[in-house]
Amino acid sequence: MVAGGVTKFAKAHPAMDFRLMVKRAYDAALAEVPELTTDRIDGSRVSYFSDHFSRQLKAASMVQDYLGLNPKGSVRIEWGGATGGECFQAAFEAVASGRMDVCLAAGYETMSRVATWKGNEFIALASDTNFDFPLGGFYTGYYALMVQRHIYEYIRLRKFAHIKDERQAQRMAIAEGTRVMALVSVKNHVNALHNPYAQYPKQLSVQDALNSEMISYPLTREQICTMSDGAAVAILCDEERAKEFTDRPVEVIGVGTGTDTMRLSDRPFGKVPLMPREKASDYTHLPYPGIHSFRAGRSAGLEAYRMAGIEDPNEELDFIELHDAYSSSEIQTYEDLGLCKYGEGYEFTERGDPFLTQVKYPFPTPKAGAIPVNPSGGLIACGHPVGATGLMQAVFAHWQLQGTIAEHFHDPTLQIADAKLGAIHSHAGTGSAVTVSILKRGF
Amino acid sequence: MPAPRKFTKFREVQAEIDKNGAALFVDKEGVESLIIHSPYTIHYIHSYAEDSAFFLGLASGVLRGSKCSKASCGFVYGTPRGHCMVCGSPTTWIELPKEGRIHSWTTCHFGGEAFLKETPYNLAMVEFDGVGSLLLVRLKECTESEIYIGMPVEARFEPKPKYSITDIWFVPKPAAASEKPRRG
Numbered sequence A: 001m002v003a004g005g006v007t008k009f010a011k012a013h014p015a016m017d018f019r020l021m022v023k024r025a026y027d028a029a030l031a032e033v034p035e036l037t038t039d040r041i042d043g044s045r046v047s048y049f050s051d052h053f054s055r056q057l058k059a060a061s062m063v064q065d066y067l068g069l070n071p072k073g074s075v076r077i078e079w080g081g082a083t084g085g086e087c088f089q090a091a092f093e094a095v096a097s098g099r100m101d102v103c104l105a106a107g108y109e110t111m112s113r114v115a116t117w118k119g120n121e122f123i124a125l126a127s128d129t130n131f132d133f134p135l136g137g138f139y140t141g142y143y144a145l146m147v148q149r150h151i152y153e154y155i156r157l158r159k160f161a162h163i164k165d166e167r168q169a170q171r172m173a174i175a176e177g178t179r180v181m182a183l184v185s186v187k188n189h190v191n192a193l194h195n196p197y198a199q200y201p202k203q204l205s206v207q208d209a210l211n212s213e214m215i216s217y218p219l220t221r222e223q224i225c226t227m228s229d230g231a232a233v234a235i236l237c238d239e240e241r242a243k244e245f246t247d248r249p250v251e252v253i254g255v256g257t258g259t260d261t262m263r264l265s266d267r268p269f270g271k272v273p274l275m276p277r278e279k280a281s282d283y284t285h286l287p288y289p290g291i292h293s294f295r296a297g298r299s300a301g302l303e304a305y306r307m308a309g310i311e312d313p314n315e316e317l318d319f320i321e322l323h324d325a326y327s328s329s330e331i332q333t334y335e336d337l338g339l340c341k342y343g344e345g346y347e348f349t350e351r352g353d354p355f356l357t358q359v360k361y362p363f364p365t366p367k368a369g370a371i372p373v374n375p376s377g378g379l380i381a382c383g384h385p386v387g388a389t390g391l392m393q394a395v396f397a398h399w400q401l402q403g404t405i406a407e408h409f410h411d412p413t414l415q416i417a418d419a420k421l422g423a424i425h426s427h428a429g430t431g432s433a434v435t436v437s438i439l440k441r442g443f
Numbered sequence B: 001m002p003a004p005r006k007f008t009k010f011r012e013v014q015a016e017i018d019k020n021g022a023a024l025f026v027d028k029e030g031v032e033s034l035i036i037h038s039p040y041t042i043h044y045i046h047s048y049a050e051d052s053a054f055f056l057g058l059a060s061g062v063l064r065g066s067k068c069s070k071a072s073c074g075f076v077y078g079t080p081r082g083h084c085m086v087c088g089s090p091t092t093w094i095e096l097p098k099e100g101r102i103h104s105w106t107t108c109h110f111g112g113e114a115f116l117k118e119t120p121y122n123l124a125m126v127e128f129d130g131v132g133s134l135l136l137v138r139l140k141e142c143t144e145s146e147i148y149i150g151m152p153v154e155a156r157f158e159p160k161p162k163y164s165i166t167d168i169w170f171v172p173k174p175a176a177a178s179e180k181p182r183r184g
């Protein structure tokens, strides 16, 4: 990867349609690498999630067209919430296979063109429309079902095993789980105070996060990402060209993907595919994935780590930008990606491992800096224009590895010192598809 | 159509276009965007295809799952599938118990636009004895503070079926006589 660009993510960009948003992000990327001009690009992969939001089919063609890339090859990529991550990997494959020397990955979403609750309905059309959608048309409801079971498996059955009254024990577990989830929400909002591209930077407190409006029990508004307008691009090329275009390239050394059933109802109760540090005996009594964990995330992580030669992600990775559509799913993802064992996500959060040392949070984070997660602020604070999100992560990771956060954010705070290896993680509805890509400083 | 009125707050634009068909949004940089009302409705000819017997069953008060036809597999599905996801064999229809337990649940205070008028509503995933997968349903006749994982529930069927998954819902199962607090 030699360059990336993003537009600021916003509730609405009424003065830009999707073509102009992508053009702005594309021009920003080209400005980083003056030797790389449009005539050097061999083709593109263009991502957006839903045709419903702009009611323009084959919109990716219009992006290709607007950027002046015709008659080169292009194809649209769509894979739910993981659309951006898949687009990044599709561009990687175009280059790695030798089909293209230089490939543009461009993504966007314009979600402001419908009312918020209509938008929720559109997103829920990415669930089974015979069995799931007619019950409420609401993805937050599905994630609430998942985190309720996660809290049950790992807090109710462990920490509160001694409480006899079932209802009381579960309420205590939920209070404990949501309190820790709020730490994640605070982390991401506070990190984003130093990211000028973020939609919702905020000096949030744990109480604010917990007391915000209940959306789907136990998920409150501040624990959930919002809808956004925005675009992001990444330019990938082979090694030879990379050296010509920049002296600060970033290598893609691992890619992984995974999938799971569309319906939560169909998720199996089987065995955990193990990370290198785990033993089968760690999970003797854990039906997996059930609805508490994202098997697709574990699969994607395992594949990407294997390709990149990573044995201990926690030790080897300097940071991760992951898909925190919900503060709950960030904690679930720590476990999927092997940053801690299944069941340790809450403790891992409370210890402070995924926090930054250089940012002040309104609570102690003793192990901050162990493995910073979402230094940019993630989806919760940056926004989630679906087709752009996975590419936004690639751009922020690129700048981290280049060491150019200060230059791009006009604020050095979020730069992770001497970052050499990072991961990006993109996730589709209820974990039905996940991508993980490993990026490495290439100079 | 009258000349479009100008707005500097985007959230005011929707009401204006719904009423007058168009509006001019002026952003912080003074850039004007013309915004119009653009309705879109469609009526699909939706076939339940291989899932049809499930919805016909609900309409006659029968809850159907499916069972893998391969003897060495025999996986039982709480939400029917035409083919087994474990071994790929065709499944056959079976009748599921009308009682189960809550595997997980939530109370939704919002929803897709079409469902906002029904809020708050409860969703529950139900597990059945001897069945390998779950069923997602609405849970009624109880509120957020009463529900818990493991709660026994039983099915109710819509007397005027609409051939939708909402033709079935579950309610808390009344406690058995021995579980009720004794009087006197």
Ligand SMILES: [Zn+2]
Residues within 6 Å of the ligand: B068, B069, B070, B073, B074, B075, B084, B085, B086, B087, B088, B089
């Ligand atoms: Zn089978």
